[in-house]
Structures are given as C-alpha cells and as structure tokens.
Amino acid sequence: MRVARKNAVTAGEADSALNDLRDLMKAIVQDRFGPPDTLQLVDAEKPEIGSEDVLLKVHAAAVNPYDWHMLRGDPRVARLMGGVGLTKPKTRIAGVDVAGRVQDVGADVQGLRPGDEVFGFARGAFAEYAAADAALVVPKPASLSFEQAAATPIAAATALHAIRDSGHVQPGQRVLVNGAAGGVGTFAVQIAAALGAEVTGVCSTRNTDMVRSIGATHVVDYASADFADGTIRYDVILDNVGNRTIRDLRRATTPTGIVIVNGGGSPGHLIGAVGSILRAAIVINLFVGQQITMVPTAWSRDDLLAVTELVDTGTLRPVIDRTYPLADTAAGLQHIEAGHARGKVVITVT
Numbered sequence: 033m034r035v036a037r038k039n040a041v042t043a044g045e046a047d048s049a050l051n052d053l054r055d056l057m058k059a060i061v062q063d064r065f066g067p068p069d070t071l072q073l074v075d076a077e078k079p080e081i082g083s084e085d086v087l088l089k090v091h092a093a094a095v096n097p098y099d100w101h102m103l104r105g106d107p108r109v110a111r112l113m114g115g116v117g118l119t120k121p122k123t124r125i126a127g128v129d130v131a132g133r134v135q136d137v138g139a140d141v142q143g144l145r146p147g148d149e150v151f152g153f154a155r156g157a158f159a160e161y162a163a164a165d166a167a168l169v170v171p172k173p174a175s176l177s178f179e180q181a182a183a184t185p186i187a188a189a190t191a192l193h194a195i196r197d198s199g200h201v202q203p204g205q206r207v208l209v210n211g212a213a214g215g216v217g218t219f220a221v222q223i224a225a226a227l228g229a230e231v232t233g234v235c236s237t238r239n240t241d242m243v244r245s246i247g248a249t250h251v252v253d254y255a256s257a258d259f260a261d262g263t264i265r266y267d268v269i270l271d272n273v274g275n276r277t278i279r280d281l282r283r284a285t286t287p288t289g290i291v292i293v294n295g296g297g298s299p300g301h302l303i304g305a306v307g308s309i310l311r312a313a314i315v316i317n318l319f320v321g322q323q324i325t326m327v328p329t330a331w332s333r334d335d336l337l338a339v340t341e342l343v344d345t346g347t348l349r350p351v352i353d354r355t356y357p358l359a360d361t362a363a364g365l366q367h368i369e370a371g372h373a374r375g376k377v378v379i380t381v382t
Contacts, residue, residue: 059159060361061124062103068362068369071103076125079156079163086144086166087136092182092355093157094129095364095377096215098329102126103365127157127379130164131172131181141166151181152336158361160381170336173343176350183215183350183376184343189335191219191270194292194327195227199268203228208259208284211272212248213239215376216294218351220270222247226347232266234259234273239374246351260284270294282322290323351375357382 059076081087103126131151134144144150144166152169154162172181194216195201207224211217212233224231225247233248240251252259260280267286272294281291342348353374356364364377 057160058358059125059156060127060358062126063124065103068100068103068365071362071365073359073361076159078161081136081138081163083138083140084166085138085163086134086141086150086169088130088132088150088154088162088164088169089135090130090154090157090160090162090381091132091178092130092381093127093154093162093379094182094184094186094215095127095361095368095379096129096186097368098128098186099126100365100369123156125156125159125162127159127162128153128155129182129185129187130154130157130162130169131176131178132162132381135161138166144169149178151176151178152185152333153331157182158358158379160358167333168331168336170333170340173340176343179352179355179378179380180350183352183378184219184339184348185336186331187215187376188219188339188342188348188350189331190216190294190327190329191223192335192338194270194294195220195223195268198292198325198327199224199270199290201227201229201268205229205267206232206264206286207268207270208232208234208266209248209270209272210234210259210276211294212243212251213374214272215373217270217272218243218246218375219348220272222348223342224268225249226342229268232259232264236372242351242374246349265289268292278324282324285322287322290325292325292327294327353377355380 055078056075057078060071061074062071064070134146134148137144149172150169151172154164156162201207201224207229209217209220212221213235221231221233231248232250233243234252234254235243237253237255240253243251260276260283262283265286266284267289269281269285270292285291355378358379358381361379364379367373368377
C-alpha cells in the first residue's frame with residue numbers, strides 16, 4: 033500500500049502536468065555565438081504576447097543571411113549596437129520570416145483573429161509558435177502555400193527597396209542583378225522586369241535557365257564572362273554578392289547610373305566591406321554623376337502589402353531551393369552560408 037500511495041498521481045496533478053506541456057513547444061535555440069551546429073532542438077516555453085502582438089502557430093519559416101549573421105554575431109561590431117547581444121545572442125530563438133495561423137491576439141489587436149492565415153515578420157520563427165507585432169503580419173495570399181509565403185517577406189521586401197525605392201527603375205532602363213539566382217536576386221529580377229526594365233542576371237551556369245525563366249532578358253554566366261569589363265553599361269546595378277570592387281561596379285554603370293549594394297556575405301565580414309562602400313559613396317555621390325547606396329534593412333507592413341499585391345497580380349513568385357524540417361534548421365543555415373542556394377531555403381514546422 034505504501035508503494036501504491038507513493039506512485040499515485042491525483043487528477044489535479046495530472047491536469048497540472050498537462051497544462052505545463054501545453055505551455056511548451058519545440059524550438060531551435062542558441063545559447064552562444066558560433067556556427068550552425070551550435071543550434072539545438074529543445075522544449076521551450078511558448079512566447080508571451082503583448083497587447084499589440086499576435087501568437088502564431090508556425091507552419092513555415094525561411095532562412096536568411098540575416099539569421100546566420102545573428103547566429104555568429106557577425107560582424108563583431110554589430111554586437112556593440114545592442115540588437116545582437118554582446119557576449120551571447122540577445123535572442124535565443126532566431127528566425128524572422130514566418131507563415132502560419134493566428135493562435136491568439138493581444139487585447140488591442142484589431143483586424144486579426146485566431147485561425148487567420150498570415151505571413152510576415154516574427155520574433156523567433158524557428159519554433160512551433162512565434163510572437164509577432166500585429167502590424168507586421170498580413171493575410172497570406174491564397175495563391176501561395178505556407179512554404180512559399182514564408183519564403184517571401186525579407187527577400188521580397190529587400191528587392192522592392194532596392195529596385196523600386198533606391199534604383200527608381202523606369203521602363204526601358206538596363207538593370208543588372210549580380211547574384212540573380214539567390215533569395216533577393218530572384219525577387220529583384222521579377223520586380224525589375226515588371227517595371228519594364230531590360231534585366232540582366234548574373235549567376236552560375238546551373239542557374240542560367242531558371243534566371244531567364246523568371247524575367248531576365250539576358251543572363252551572364254560569371255564562370256565564362258565578366259559583366260564589369262565595361263562593354264555594356266547599366267542604369268542600375270544591384271550587387272547581392274559583394275565579389276566585385278566599387279571600381280568594377282562603377283565601370284559597368286552609366287555616368288548617371290546607380291549602384292545598390294545589398295548586405296550579407298560570409299562569416300567574418302559583411303558584403304562589400306561596408307566601411308569602404310560608405311567612404312566611396314560620400315565622395316562619389318558628391319562629386320560624380322553616379323550614385324552608390326545600400327539597401328535599407330527596415331521592413332514594414334506597407335512592404336508586405338506591396339509584395340502581396342505583386343503576388344496577387346502574378347508578377348511575383350518565390351523560388352524555393354530546398355525545405356528542411358525544424359529539427360534540421362542547422363543544415364538549412366549551412367546551405368545558405370555556403371552561398372549557393374537557388375532562391376530560398378525554407379523550414380517546415382509540423
């Protein structure tokens with residue numbers, strides 16, 4: 033009898049244990065800066081939401097260069113700016129791009145309710161549940177799957193800022209996209225083509241047909257040709273790769289053209305050596321007809337709505353390279369980090 037009493041579980045204790053389980057979720061966490069293999073799949077507490085937030089049941093999340101910069105704390109100077117963390121990651125669960133269903137809403141949220149299918153920007157998307165500012169998620173386009181929707185926010189918004197806002201692309205202009213087969217590049221090619229530009233995409237041999245299929249008029253295989261030899265000059269150049277100097281890019285740009293540099297890169301540095309770009313921009317923008325600029329990294333609800341409109345009109349379609357289950361998020365980050373992804377890498381959450 034003593035043994036039976038010791039192992040007995042009351043109904044109240046069982047209910048309490050069940051409630052504890054309901055407050056947990058599977059999540060990919062990082063407790064220190066480092067390579068992708070520092071990530072772990074663990075049971076974590078579901079995020080709490082504020083009065084203007086929504087709780088999302090995550091169906092899919094996308095991997096971005098932004099995520100591995102946060103993972104590695106790279107460049108190190110970013111750790112001094114407060115958003116990354118000084119000695120360890122400020123955000124334990126990474127991931128921004130998200131698509132899923134609204135699970136709960138804050139007291140002040142209007143226009144969204146549990147069950148709504150949405151996509152946008154979240155806090156900690158590499159998990160079964162994520163919190164998001166209600167102003168940074170919008171209804172998911174019906175024509176997109178959750179995986180396609182998750183592949184869209186950061187890359188499409190960045191391409192939109194670059195081509196429409198920084199490049200001011202007009203019909204008939206020549207636009208070159210270096211890194212046309214990547215996440216931002218595939219969206220940039222489509223947006224520039226939709227604006228009436230004559231688009232040239234620079235990519236590897238294996239991606240030439242894909243880049244042409246999404247709207248590029250011309251494709252340059254970087255293994256066999258040099259777009260910066262000065263033979264052809266472009267009104268707008270978007271550099272997503274950072275493998276060419278500012279001098280090279282200016283040589284390929286018209287006297288009044290615009291060079292747009294998109295951040296990213298590999299461990300240990302930021303694409304295009306940001307410091308040298310900014311110094312060059314100060315001189316060139318003041319004294320030369322050409323302009324050099326960097327793509328803004330702030331995203332908004334207006335960006336999501338503009339992207340949704342382009343999707344709904346058939347102008348924009350995400351290109352997905354691979355999908356990984358949540359448990360293999362580290363492998364997805366490694367694939368992005370290698371720099372050869374075709375379009376987007378997506379994490380599926382079931």
